[in-house]
Amino acid sequence: MTIYWxxxxxxxxxxxGNCLHTCCAGWVIGIDEKSLKRFEGEPEVASRISDGCFVLKDNGRCPFLRDDNLCEMILKHGEDFLCDICKEHPRFYNAFDDHTEAGIGLVCEEACRLVLEAEGPFELVADDGSKMELPDYVKVIFDTSKPLTEKLSAISGGRRANSKIRSEIFDEMEVMDPKWTKLLSKVIEAPVSEEDENKAVLENEKALTNFAAYLLYRYKGAGRFAAESVYLLSDLIVKGCGLLDVARVFSCEVEYSDINIDQALETFA
Ligand code: SF4
Structure with a gap:
């Protein structure tokens, strides 16, 4: 099946080794069956696995992650030796009947930079060079004849939570890093007006358009969720957060918890 990226x-x-927020720490790293079998033949790997997962160090780091943030397993056995999750992260795949739409998740700082700094609408390209048109629900957000605020209103059917309620909704979700709660509490304690939100959206229009497009693409046109997520980021920008940083943290907290993403998509359906 053709995969478009x-x-x-x-x-x-x-x-x-240059990553400031390595993905090889702070997560449960579940190993697929095929890799588990392969690892059984390598005692120094097998001894660091329990219940199908790598046994993390006390500081939450993968046991193969060296102090210089390089992977001991890659250095010794090569990238092909890795288990699926380590090989694939931060890639995601959406399977359709006749093709697959793939992408890279904002939880990775390099992916986040590439996605948010992209110029204009992205193209979907397969390995053989063939192209696929962007779905209409993604195209609309790149319409240059309207400001992003107007397009957000259109994709969310005119619905918009106020900043306090929105942050409270995200705050009720499973927390991966307590720093996220602290950020949300800044908005809960001193809410941001719609006027200031709109200003932050328009001042960061290119990156936030890319952010909305990423969410629309990944979650197949979930317009309200994309719009509320853009406004959440704009609230945090008003509170002094850097856009790239807060988009990455949002992705980690909301997208990379199955419970949270289901809840967010359902709440903002
Ligand atoms: S995949 Fe992304 S988050 Fe993980 S180490 Fe590489 S750059 Fe960092």
Whole structure:
């Protein structure tokens, strides 16, 4: 089946030892069956697995992650030796009847930079060079004849939570990092007006358009969710957060918890 990728994917390369927010720490790393079998033949790997997962160190780091943030397993056995989750992260796939739409998740700082800094609408390109048109629900957000605020209103059917309620909704979700709760509490304690939200949206229009497009693409046209997420980011920008940083943290907290993403999509359906 043909897999289409946004054209910026060709520029994606893991920052490895230069990554400031390595994905090899702070998560449960579940190993697929095939890799588990392969690892059984390597005692120094097998001894660091329990219940199908790598046994993380006390500081939450993968046991194969060296102090210089390079992977001991890759250095010793090569990238092909890795289990699926380590090989695939931060890629995601949406399967359709006749093709697959793939992408890279904002939880990875390099993916986040590439996605948010992209120029204009992305193209969907397969390995053989064939292209696929962007779905209409993604195209609308790149319409340059309207400001982003107007397009957000259109994709959310004119519905919009106020900043306090929106942050409270996200705050009720499973927390991956307590710093996220602290950020949300800034908005809950001193809500941001719609006027200030709109100003932040328009001041960061290119990156927030890319952010909305990413969510629309990944969650198949979930317009209200995309709009509320853009406004949440704009609230946090008003509170002094950096856009790239807060988009990455949002992705980690909301997208990379199955419970949270289901809840967010359902709440903002
Ligand atoms: S977060 Fe991204 S850049 Fe950093 S180590 Fe993971 S895949 Fe590489």
């Amino acid at each position: 946004p054209n910026y994917y060709k520029d994606f390369k893991c920052k490895a």
